[in-house]
């Protein structure tokens with residue numbers, strides 16, 4: 001099939017590369033000329049495991065093209081996906097101006113039937129606005145499909161290739177048939193396509209993110225209680241997750257959720273509720289508990305160096321909002337580092353992929369190292385924010401020897417407290433008693 005993907009970010013580029021891998025011809029359109037020029041020269045704008053190989057392979061075979069010309073994409077495709085950003089406005093509502101502006105341009109260029117499929121996360125009712133905008137520009141017939149994306153950064157290629165489900169929000173049988181054909185190669189064992197109306201599809205995406213965020217905030221609230229009661233949240237988590245009605249996924253306590261999706265989507269849902277007279281009490285609590293988790297963690301670090309903050313040097317491992325990505329949008333690490341900097345602490349940081357994006361987000365106010373152990377030299381403590389695989393089994397003797405104090409603040413519960421204790425390191429983790437020396 002001939003496909004156009006507008007917006008070549010974390011969702012768009014993965015969508016385009018995976019659809020090309022299935023044999024489709026895909027035109028990628030982005031307004032960011034530097035990004036397009038880089039892609040044409042084989043440079044990926046993001047880090048995502050497995051994506052580089054797919055992009056290179058399919059570009060070489062001529063199945064993946066990059067351009068800033070939307071008209072070229074519209075002319076040369078049957079399905080046009082929109083995967084542009086939908087960030088938050090100040091009041092929490094989703095900014096869909098990029099969606100509407102692209103829709104207007106598509107309307108201008110339409111010369112024959114197309115399917116317009118929205119992958120971006122958009123508030124319920126956006127479908128009506130998009131249809132209206134396109135219809136105001138053209139008489140040519142088109143179908144609208146709400147096709148929210150559920151991939152996770154870090155596992156995006158795998159998620160796209162083997163999705164839990166595909167949501168197709170259209171009641172039009174012709175459009176349903178074409179979308180089913182497109183996604184067929186990604187569900188050869190059994191069909192996991194769910195057809196529904198566009199409004200339900202739009203809300204399903206928010207409901208899914210809200211449920212995931214709720215589980216994280218729930219565990220962080222239980223962690224806070226564990227810390228007060230002397231219980232161990234890791235044991236509670238095991239006991240809780242083994243109930244088949246509950247399941248063990250997304251029950252990890254930590255420094256709170258971040259990224260470009262959960263925080264903004266919770267805010268958008270709260271805003272949608274307020275517009276329609278529904279008090280989204282759970283969503284509000286989830287957001288509040290999430291901020292509290294970060295604040296509590298940052299304060300624990302501060303309390304440890306109370307009175308000498310301006311002489312404290314922190315080594316930080318992990319800057320991205322989660323492992324296997326370079327994305328630092330709304331990362332708890334960035335949030336807490338801003339606090340540390342406000343308290344006049346110095347930061348020496350290491351992240352396997354997110355050093356440059358974090359340095360940009362923090363205006364270069366931290367020292368970035370190419371190796372986790374180098375960041376420890378002359379530091380007072382090690383603070384861990386991200387559960388990268390390479391942090392899971394470090395040489396504790398080296399950590400103990402390099403740190404001045406030595407103390408670890410572990411925002412991801414990566415370690416067995418006994419092992420850290422045996423290395424002579426003070427250990428603070430989430431929802432478990434601190435191991436002091």
Ligand code: NAD
Pocket residue numbers: 006007008009010011012029030031032035083084085086098101102119120121122149150151152153260261
């Ligand atoms: P992103 O910021 O990485 O990419 C968006 C891209 O759109 C950028 O390259 C930008 O230059 C381009 N763009 C913006 N306006 C444009 C325009 N008018 N014309 C052409 N290109 C334009 O965003 P993302 O993380 O890929 O997210 C995209 C959407 O998908 C959002 O709605 C997000 O909520 C949703 N989503 C994201 C994820 C994720 O893990 N990142 C997962 C599921 C859904």
